[in-house]
Amino acid sequence: KQEVTQIPAALSVPEGENLVLNCSFTDSAIYNLQWFRQDPGKGLTSLLLIQSSQREQTSGRLNASLDKSSGRSTLYIAASQPGDSATYLCAVRGGANNLFFGTGTRLTVIP
């Protein structure tokens, strides 16, 4: 069964820093990988989706990369802001209906 791991579990950085969140998965046979943001007590907001044939996706200050062969993805956040504080979840799609989630990285950006 696919297992998704996110390290670190929590991260605190001063405002303005660039940072990288990590996601690893055990089975490289995936359709795509998706990064989500979750604010406390709220639903998930999709940030970026990378198809299995792609290497990276960019949206504003966010850049996600995918190395399927090594089972790794990173989410790079440039020039972090206090509003970026949230939990970031990585999810891997192993089939038409199976979305496997990591446990998330809780990010705090300190003003």
Next chain:
Amino acid sequence: DGGITQSPKYLFRKEGQNVTLSCEQNLNHDAMYWYRQDPGQGLRLIYYSQIVNDFQKGDIAEGYSVSREKKESFPLTVTSAQKNPTAFYLCASSAKTSGSETQYFGPGTRLLVL
């Protein structure tokens, strides 16, 4: 506004009681999903539906039931057989199930046991 709505935001269940969580979407999506989120764990799939009048069990379907009588609605019933129902429940939908589409999530319902 297009999106997914879930109600109620908070739900309290007494022991032995069945409760139903509502999920509605106006995105014209074919597929809908129910996930459970517990502290320190990733989201886990309870049930999913690819089309009206059809649904499939996910990884943790025991103690839950669903229906899909309308494209826009996918209610989840937490039955008395679910012994540990306290969790945050998230509903999602997607345009199709080819594997390439994004899932969109509702705001969630927090279920608490009295």
